[in-house]
Amino acid sequence: MIMNKLLRFCQLLLVIVLLVPASWQEAQAQNGPQYRALVFSKTKGFRHQSIPDGVVALKKLARDNIFDIYTTEDEDFITDANLARFDVIILMSTTGTIFNEAQKNSIQKFVQSGKGIVGIHSATDTEYDWPWYTQLIGAQFLNHPHQQTLKLNVIDRNHPATYHLPEKWVWSDEIYAFKNFNPNVRVLITADENTYDAGEGMGDFHPIAWTNEFDGGRMFYTALGHTDWAFQSPDFMKHLLGGIWWAAKGYGD
Template identity: 80%
Template sequence: MNLKTYLSSFLLTLLILFCSSEASYSQNQFKALVFSKTKGFRHQSIPDGVVALKKLARDNVFQIYTTEDEDYITDKNLAGYDVIILMSTTGTIFNADQKKSIEKFVQSGKGIVGIHSATDTEYDWPWFTKLIGAQFLNHPHQQTLKLNVVDRNHPSTYHLPEKWVWSDEIYAFKNFNPDVNVLITADENTYDAKDGMGDFHPMAWTNEYDGGRIFYTALGHTDWAFQDDNFMKHIMGGIWWAAKGYPVD
């Protein structure tokens, strides 16, 4: 094989590989941004959660990008995503321009997923409180409890039993948005609730707000939650719904 033939063959191989890569890229269902910035308490489970979300993306054919850089939150950058996943964020993490970019993102019909302490975020941003559905109030020590799956007609709960025994840090909430659709509640008779919420204690919900969609789960405090198949299916169903916006019968 002469040099000209070799180079032609080599370039053809590179072209095939490039086209194959582009085809694979284009087959992703949607694109998710995982944002895990904290300016309050930082959960030890965040790295485990980020790794689990990357695996979820690989196994379920969607694209994912992770960052803790709030300067990445711009109109231009967010335009390329279908869903933002707030991975146990805490505190005041966005400036005024970044808040506007997120509002535009939601108003354009896109989705937000909040995991665990996403409700412990941006207390002074009323729009976000309405969107996410509540604000963190308190929690007792980590315990095992019975969760009631009150709506199994959602991708995040299709697979769950009506009574789900789970161990976690059980959040109670304030400023709860009554317009959300509650998926899971905590049975306060099955654990030491202390200053809980009483007979109606939401733990996971969806919300269609200001043109977009929110899925929130209060679960996910521990490292090992992100190794649990039921929990990761719960997360995947929420991400899929928030990103795609398909109706759920």
């Protein structure tokens, strides 16, 4: 009797052992990442010291919000085959002229296939001689005054990047002014130049964050994120999350 019970217990244990891996794999498949993001942070001009903090914060954002992330500063990684693995490219304060013609073509095909680009801070200080990129990112960096506190006007709260923000947002940062601004973008946030020393600013309409549905894909840009501590702000990280999610999936708009 005891031997029979022991035999049945061993058989049951064997069944459990055989089933657990399959169940675990099934659970992993069901609970896999929603999308895959490539964080690219190459600089060939000014390099922001906030880049490492930003990359770490984006990795934590991915972990906490169920998407995959891969980071690189190697422009040779930008190929058709490699980009096919991703849904969104996040340009983390890139600067300067980075890409050769083949890499530019790969990025254009990536966007044209319906995928997304996110630009953070100095992504507008990048690739000045590439007209397609200027249209996509929406503007080119012109100048900035010293870092200050100001009032940001959240003029469009009907986007995942701004759902959570108040209409008037007090923020401290390095505030960019822009040239060659694309009038076809959808502006989400503007800077109130009456609330800080803007220097040679942009006047009454000073865009700070916007989206652009361009050439088949989606682009979200925020000029914020110069400082290390920006990436410790829950409001700013939710701002980025909403922009990344929208650029990757097109949801929430």
